[in-house]
Amino acid sequence: MSDTSHLLDPTLAQQLLGAAREVAAHAYAPYSRFRVGAALLFDDGHITTGCNVENVSFGLTSCAERNALFRAVSERGAAHRIVAIAVTNLNDAASPPCGACRQVMSEFVTPSAVIVFPGDAGIEIRSFAELLPFSFHLETK
Template sequence: MPTRNPPRKAKKATTAKTRAKSATLDPETIQILLSVAGQVRALAYAPYSHYQVGAALLTANGEIFAGCNVENASFGMTQCAERIAIGKAISEGVRDFVAIAVITEDGGTPCGACRQIIHEFATARDITVVVADARGRYRVTSSDALLPGGFRLRDGE
């Protein structure tokens, strides 16, 4: 039985705050995030759609929180990988996010609900979003590009 995975520190954790200010990711950090997302994708519970998703969330302090999708027979109760990773970070008291990497078989982007959740926490900066397929091809975008004009109850919060 697998053990619980604690949050990880990115190899270049000392530069996490620099990356956070510039909102750009170096290729090594992207590869670390994709590796973590790929590993957790293999743990996805997707017996209905067979669409496995893995996500790795990088925080401003260099921690990485991972999540995979968990389907349910009542499909609307399915939990997305992105929301699980974000929920794990929040439950540990971390809310300052720099980037999230998402891996699917075909390189699909986060669903609308996940885009809104990512946007909710993009208050200090635009969050970098790395979207990859199972063969390792990826593209880099941002939370603002995925959800232009996203909803907030109060501007700037």
């Protein structure tokens, strides 16, 4: 792991990855067998987790990151903001969040939010802004 301690405390990063790994065991992935878990750390210290849930109609599959976010909003409302997102899988594969999840999470992250995930060369810790530099925002005139 490169020195990314300025972005996120390494101990906290490992804690979040552990929570994500734990919930990945609940994934419903009979088609891809790619079991993913996500852990979202909110600005009040609360952590919400989620796993991927597939469907035989593949387009209806929902990612771990979005399931975690929707769970968090369902349980606690939308007042809190995400400061860190951890995503991992039980397949020992690189798994940065997909584009759809990045867009959905963009409405709930703090400006300094970070993402932790397994990359091709080990654990990556990146700023959310780096992963989604031009998110869609609704602006009307």
